[in-house]
Amino acid sequence: MDFDTLYAEDVETWAELQVDALRRLAATPGSWANIIDWENVLEEIESLGSEQRRAVESLLENALAHALKVVGDPNSLSTEQWKKEIARFLRQARKKIKPAMRSRIDIEEIWQNACEQASDTLEAFDRTLPDVPQRCPFSFDDLLDADFDPLRDLRLLAAKRTSRQ
Amino acid sequence: MKSLYDTDILRWSEEQAAALRMLADADSIPSADWDRVASAIEDVGRSALAHVEDGLRAMLVQAIAGYCDPDSLLRHERNRRARSGQNEAERDLTPTIRGRLDLDRLWREAFDQAMTEIPRRVFGVPPGIPRTCPFTLDELLADDFTYDRAVERLYILLTSWRPKAEKDRER
Numbered sequence: 192m193d194f195d196t197l198y199a200e201d202v203e204t205w206a207e208l209q210v211d212a213l214r215r216l217a218a219t220p221g222s223w224a225n226i227i228d229w230e231n232v233l234e235e236i237e238s239l240g241s242e243q244r245r246a247v248e249s250l251l252e253n254a255l256a257h258a259l260k261v262v263g264d265p266n267s268l269s270t271e272q273w274k275k276e277i278a279r280f281l282r283q284a285r286k287k288i289k290p291a292m293r294s295r296i297d298i299e300e301i302w303q304n305a306c307e308q309a310s311d312t313l314e315a316f317d318r319t320l321p322d323v324p325q326r327c328p329f330s331f332d333d334l335l336d337a338d339f340d341p342l343r344d345l346r347l348l349a350a351k352r353t354s355r356q
Numbered sequence: 357m358k359s360l361y362d363t364d365i366l367r368w369s370e371e372q373a374a375a376l377r378m379l380a381d382a383d384s385i386p387s388a389d390w391d392r393v394a395s396a397i398e399d400v401g402r403s404a405l406a407h408v409e410d411g412l413r414a415m416l417v418q419a420i421a422g423y424c425d426p427d428s429l430l431r432h433e434r435n436r437r438a439r440s441g442q443n444e445a446e447r448d449l450t451p452t453i454r455g456r457l458d459l460d461r462l463w464r465e466a467f468d469q470a471m472t473e474i475p476r477r478v479f480g481v482p483p484g485i486p487r488t489c490p491f492t493l494d495e496l497l498a499d500d501f502t503y504d505r506a507v508e509r510l511y512i513l514l515t516s517w518r519p520k521a522e523k524d525r526e527r
Contacts, residue, residue: 215386228359
């Protein structure tokens, strides 16, 4: 794959290749050694590589956290706002996500963070996180599906777990 | 030792980008997307400049909108926007960025934006709005410069209106 395609489709791998080359260059003696601020240049290129993925991760985390709050506090008026935001976050995430991110996005970590975020908010107002599994019940493909409705799935899940008890 | 990266990001990014482009032409350089790496480094400085411009423009938009529509219920909101614009401008301001700012251009852009923000009930735009920015950069960045101050300054600069305290002094 040439650099143009790689940059467009998988900027993180692109950045890794550039960082490799920069490191090799930094280790080679030459007149340039003192001109380049290696540490900061490397850091900038690394963060350029991961910033798109981080944006997607944070959108997914916020969408799931909102969904957990809606399920945990179904009767409040806040849910109307949260529902709108869930749809918006997921729409933005779908727009930004790229197939190359699949192997780099850690769904479990997103789920953990979403649960923490939701339970912090709910507990501050004397409500509790709904009974949901420790492991993320959604797959990468679920999250990308335009018909994905985390609310429906989470409600079903919470109901199933309650009836089993 | 503090690097130029911490003290003058725009100059840092331009110097680093130039050095990387020079390197790219040298022999026995590992193969990489050097031109794009250089541009990415250049963008770091450009976006710092853009942040400062965005902040200052936001302040000017609020001042112009407040001058055209002084009784607006948005006063508190405009005050907040102007304050956050000032914070944004201060955060990334460095000597090199200072030298690149074109306040008159930002003023004209702010005017266009303010015209889209003032409500329709405001009939027409008041006369006398100058083509060049009536504020200096230092004035905009001063700690005690607020939205209310900005609007008042515009009245003093552009009309014969004076605050009461000043009139009393003149008497």
